Amino acid sequence: MxxxxxxxxxxxxxxxxxxxxxxxxxxxxxxxxxxxxxxxxxxxxxxxxxxxxxxxxxxxxxxxxxxxxxxxxxxxxxxxxxxxxxxxxxxxxxxxxxxxxxxxxxxxxxxxxPTLPIPGAANGFSIDTFSQAEKLDNFLEGLSRHNGRDLNGVTIVVVGASFTGIELVTELRQRLGTKVRLVLLDHAEHVGSDLGANLNPVILNALSECDIDIRLGEKITSAGENSLLLEGGEVIAAAAVVFATGxxxxxxxxxxxxxxxxxxxxxxxxxxxxxxxxxxxxxxxxxxxxxxxxxxxxxxxxxxxxxxxxxxxxxxxxxxxxxxxxxxxxSYATCLDLGPAGAVFTTGWDREVQKTGSEGKSIKRQINQEWIYPPKPSVGTKAIFQAVSLTQSSQAA
Ligand SMILES: Cc1cc2nc3c(=O)[nH]c(=O)nc-3n(C[C@H](O)[C@H](O)[C@H](O)COP(=O)(O)OP(=O)(O)OC[C@H]3O[C@@H](n4cnc5c(N)ncnc54)[C@H](O)[C@@H]3O)c2cc1C
Missing domain, CATH: 3.50.50.60 (FAD/NAD(P)-binding domain)
Known part of the structure; x- marks a missing residue:
């Protein structure tokens, strides 16, 4: 055996x-x-x-x-x-x-x-695991309950302007409405700098459409319960800081x-x-x-x-x-959700843009709700093996 x-x-x-x-x-x-x-x-x-x-x-x-x-x-x-x-x-x-x-x-x-190596980083939220995402949900629900739909004067900062940070900050606009101030902050000089030049204009348009404040080239020195201290001394007051830092x-x-x-x-x-x-x-x-x-x-x-x-x-x-x-x-494809601005679907390693807006969004929904799921046990062994077998799929191809 x-x-x-x-x-x-x-x-x-x-x-x-x-x-x-x-x-x-x-x-x-x-x-x-x-x-x-x-x-x-x-x-x-x-x-x-x-x-x-x-x-x-x-x-x-x-x-x-x-x-x-x-x-x-x-x-x-x-x-x-x-x-x-x-x-x-x-x-x-x-x-x-x-x-x-x-x-x-x-x-x-x-x-x-990994938690950022700065004092107070543990005060922040993340969406790395189910329980961390749940903790953020509970906080946001509490915030909405406390303020009603009027989140005027409330700021939420997302740290990390790459794939996850962009998806999260635009989704927060969808979830929390137009009044909350949303900030996307990164120490890099460009948004989505690792996502390539083709995606960049689409992302920037979407962030503008979603009214996101973009702060680039900013290094965080420490995080408090309701604030971030930047190198240079500026303090950003924030109800929540969410880290999406890789x-x-x-x-x-x-x-x-x-x-x-x-x-x-x-x-x-x-x-x-x-x-x-x-x-x-x-x-x-x-x-x-x-x-x-x-x-x-x-x-x-x-x-x-x-x-x-x-x-x-x-x-x-x-x-x-x-x-x-x-x-x-x-073959390689990417689909980036952009909240109320839809989504962008690209193909190839240079991420050539194929679909944007609502067309991109419907692909993203399909990916998120169907394509990335494993087969259901109820389909039975044969169908599961057929779906994943390297031998059977390459013979069919
Ligand atoms: C917020 C977020 C958004 C993302 N968005 C996208 C996206 O849009 N598109 C995309 O393609 N990818 C995305 N990714 C990346 C994608 O989720 C990962 O690439 C994928 O989950 C990797 O799968 P994996 O099986 O290697 O690891 P994981 O999904 O991390 O699974 C590892 C498993 O191992 C278990 N494990 C770990 N350590 C131990 C241990 N010591 N003992 C026992 N069990 C252990 C864990 O509990 C987990 O079940 C995203 C990731 C995050 C966090």
Missing amino acids: SNISIVGGGFAGLWAAMSAAAERDRLGISPNDLTIDLISNTPDLVMRPRLYEGAKPDMRVPLRPLLDTIKVQFDLATVVGVRPSENLIDLSELSSGRSLRYDRLILASGSHM LRASPLTAAFNAETDPAGRLLVNEFLGLEKEAAVFIAGDVARAMADDDHATFMSCQHATELGRYAGYNAVQSLTGGPLRPYRQE
């Missing part, structure tokens, strides 16, 4: 589990002979890309029913360490303190937004003696492995893989699910002596 252990129940981990189970099934291997375990510290797949909309019940998809259907075991536990030289995963004391042995490991423990790969990456990029992602080879660790595959936000000859993956849902599919497939192949499949994902 052999075993594949997957750490992380996000997009990469869940798609890795479905893909590995599909390949196990295709090869006619019994789930008793090849067990697949998914270990995660939350019972749900959290739809992180949607959290700017507020924390809603359908943004948590329970893992167990889907995993039960495809005969993958689920362990609700926190992994505190990996010992690759012994093929061991260490669970936290609260999760029994056990060590689990693996034959193949898929690390898919994702990312988190993601960092899970600290479990440190278990491997391998090169990482500035976001802490492990540099993986074409099979999503590490040169010195034949039993390990890496997927999702913990991996920096080459999607084609010139472009590395981003911390994104579309890359996480596909990396997961390849990692699951390759883990099974490497156990059964079959050929591994090099990861390749040449």
Whole structure:
């Protein structure tokens, strides 16, 4: 009997589990002979890309029913360490303190937004996790209850003028109405500086349409409960400060003696492995893989699910002596929500604008409400395997 252990129940981990189970099934291997375990510290797949909309019940998809259907075991536990030289995963004391042995490991423990290293940063909000988004929702509801719809004189600052910050600040205009003052602040000199030149004019138009105050080239020195202090001495009074200041790969990456990029992602080879660790595959936000000859993956849902599919497939192949499949994902698309100004949909690595306004918004809705969701357990094993199997989809293509 052999075993594949997957750490992380996000997009990469869940798609890795479905893909590995599909390949196990295709090869006619019994789930008793090849067990697949998914270990995660939350019972749900959290739809992180949607959290700017507020924390809603359908943004948590329970893992167990889907995993039960495809005969993958689920362990609700926190992994505190990996010992690759012994093929061991260490669970936290609260999760029994056990060590689990693996034959193949898929690390898919994702990312988190580190707290800014400034005094008072903990006073701020974020939308990094479901509970943090819920906390912000509760605060905003309290604010509206207290002030009625009249939020005149109330200021909310969103720190971080990139993808998440832009989606959040424009969505807040939609949610809170026209009276509240919304500020988007960044130390960079440009809005969405990492999103490329094509998107820039669309974003600037939308921010203007949504009446967002943009403060660029500003460095925060400290945050109070109701204020931000900027370098240079200016104080911005704010009912709330929400940080959207970028993601960092899970600290479990440190278990491997391998090169990482500035976001802490492990540099993986074409099979999503590490040169010195034949039993390990890496997927999702913990991996920096080459999607084609010139472009590395981003911390994104579309890359996480596909990396997961390849990692699951390759883990099974490497156990059964079959050929591994090099990861390749040449097409790339982006859809950025712009609140009342609609959304912008782009294709290609240079993000060529294809749709804006309400047309862009309807694509964004489809992505958020349908495309990024896993198959429902009720569709049955065959349909789930068909939806995720690397072999079946590439044969069909
Ligand atoms: C606010 C926000 C908006 C975003 N918007 C977009 C967007 O519009 N489009 C897009 O493509 N991407 C977006 N992203 C990025 C996208 O959500 C991530 O790229 C994606 O979630 C990565 O999937 P993952 O499975 O690698 O990691 P995650 O989704 O982070 O999942 C990791 C899983 O591992 C678990 N885990 C972590 N550590 C441990 C441990 N030690 N022990 C056990 N379990 C552990 C976590 O609980 C989680 O279940 C957004 C992210 C955020 C935060």
